[in-house]
Amino acid sequence: MSWNRIEIKLGGSILMLFLVVLLPLGFVIDQIFTGFYYTQAKSEIGHLSTRYANYIHSVEDEEILTMFEQLANLTHTELYIINKNGEILANSGIPGLPKGTSIDQETVEALALNHSLTEEYEDPVSHQRFVVSGKAVFSNISFEGGVFVLSSVAEIDQSIYKIRQLLILSGIGAFFLAVGFTFIVSWKLSQPLVKMENATRKISKGELDTKVNIQSNDEIGFLASAINDLSVELKRYRDNRQEFFANISHELRTPITYLDGYANLLKEGLYQSEEEKQQYVTIIQQESKRLIQLINDLFNLAKMEEGRFELNFEEVNIVEAAENVVSKIVLKATQKNLSLYLEAEDDLPSVYGDGLRIEQVFINLLENSIHYTEQGFIRLRISMKANDTAAIIVEDTGIGIPEEELSQIFERFHRVEKSRSRNHGGSGLGLAIVKKLVELQKGEIRVTSKVGKGTRFEILLPVIKGEIQ
Ligand code: ADP
Secondary structure (H helix, E strand, O other): OOOOOHHHHHHHHHHHHHHHHHHHHHHHHHHHHHHHHHHHHHHHHHHHHHHHHHHOOOOOOHHHHHHHHHHHHHOOOEEEEEEOOOEEEEEOOOOOOOOOOEOOHHHHHHHHHHOEEEEEEEOOOOOOEEEEEEEEEEEOOEEEEEEEEEEEHHHHHHHHHHHHHHHHHHHHHHHHHHHHHHHHHHHHHHHHHHHHHHHHHHHHOOOOOOOOOOOOOOHHHHHHHHHHHHHHHHHHHHHHHHHHHHHHHHHHHHHHHHHHHHHHHHHHOOOOOHHHHHHHHHHHHHHHHHHHHHHHHHHHHHHHHHOOOOOOOEEEOHHHHHHHHHHHHHHHHHHOOOEEEEEEOOOOOOEEEOHHHHHHHHHHHHHHHHHOOOOOEEEEEEEEEOOOEEEEEEEEOOOOOOHHHOOOOOOOOOOOOHHHHHHOOOOOOHHHHHHHHHHHOOOEEEEEEEOOOEEEEEEEEEEOOOOOO
8 A cells, every 4th residue: 555645645644633732631621630639638628627627726636636536537637736836736647746855946837827738748658649738726826736737649649640541542433433534534525536547547558438427516416427528528539630630631642532533644645636635624623622722721720729829900991801802703703694792881890800801701601602502692791789899691592501500610521412512623721711710800799590401600800899909
C-alpha cells in the first residue's frame, strides 16, 4: 500500500486533528477533577476544624481531647491538638507527631495571628501525605492552642486515579472510534477520485465510451460529469476527424480521377476531333478550378476554426454590398429563368464587419438558392430588427431541405443529396464557411425550410450605434 494515497493523507489529517483536540481536552478535564477533589477535601476538613475549635474551650481538658481523638476515627480523618506553646496534647494516630513533642513555632505564631491555616503535610515516619486545616482555639480572647484536622491525600489520589482511568479508557475508545470513522469517511471520499482516475486513464488510452458513474450533487459529482462530457466531446471530435478525412479524400479523389482520365485521353490522342479535344481540355480546366476552390475553402475554414482568419473590420453599408453581389449574380438567375429581387428598408444603419466577407456570405447563399431552385424567385431582404440588429433574409422557392437535415447543413461536407450537389459544382463547404463568417462578425444565422416549397436563411448582424471607437 502506498503511503501517498489520499485515504492515508486524509485519514492521518483527521486523526491528527482529533488528537490535537482530545489530548488538551483530557488534560483540562483531569486538572478540573484534581482541583475539585482537593478543594472538596480542604473545604470538608476546614469545616471540621472550625467546628472542633469552636467546641473546645480549654485544650487542657483530657476528656475532651480523648473524645476528639475517637471522633477523628469515626470521620475518617486524623487530628492533633496543640497548646499555645505548640506542644502536641492529642493525636488520633499520626506517627510523625507523637504526643508531648512540639510543632515548629512559626506555624504556632501564624495560627495565633491568622486564626486558621491550610497546608500540605508529609509524615516523616509513615510517608503518608495529608492536607491539613488548622484552627486556633481561643478562650475568651486569649490564644489557647489549635486543632489540626488532616485528610489523607491517598484517598483523594485514588479517586483521581479512578477518574483518570475512566478518562484514558474513554479516550482510547474514542480514538478507535475515530480511526474507524476516519477510515470509512476517507475511503468514501477517495473512492470516487479513484474511479475518476481509472476512467481518465482509460479515456487517455482511447476508450472514449468510458463513463464515470457518480451521481453526487457536489464538486466531485460535477467533476465526474465534466469527465463524462470530455469523453463525449473527444469521441465526437474523433468521429468528426475520421469523417472529415474520409470526406476530404473522397472530395479530392473525384476531380483528380477526372484530371488523370482526361489528361491520359489527350496524351494517348484518344479523341476523334479537335472539338472533342477542346471538350476534354475544358473538363480538365473545370476540375482544376474545382480542386483549387476546394483547397482554398478548406484552408480558409481551417483558419477560421483555429481563430487565425483575419477580418478587416470597417463600417459596412450592407445594402451596397448586397447590390454588388446581386449585379454579379443576376445573370445566373436569369439563365435559369428565375427572378432575383433585392428589397431593402430605407436609411439602414451600417454594420461593423468585413465588407468583402459579407459579400462572400451573400454570394454563397444566393448561389445555393439559384442552384437548388428550378422555378419561381429568389429574394434578398434587408431590414432593421429590434435591439439594434439588421436582419438579412435570403429566401427561395426551391426544392427545400427536409426538417431532419436542417440541424446538419452547416456542417462541413454535409449534403442533403450527395449526387445533385456535385452536379451543381458545390464542395459541401459553402454553408460551413457562411456560418463561421457570420459568427466571426458577431452575428447569427438560422434556417427554415419546407420540402418542395423553398428555403429561408436569416442572418442577424449587430448594427453600429453611434461613433465607432
Ligand atoms: P454545397 O456545396 O453542397 O451546396 P453547402 O454547404 O453550400 O454545400 O450546402 C450544404 C447542403 O445544404 C447542400 O448540399 C444542399 O443539399 C443544402 N442546401 C443549401 N442551400 C440550399 C437551398 N437554398 N435550398 C435547398 N437546399 C440547400
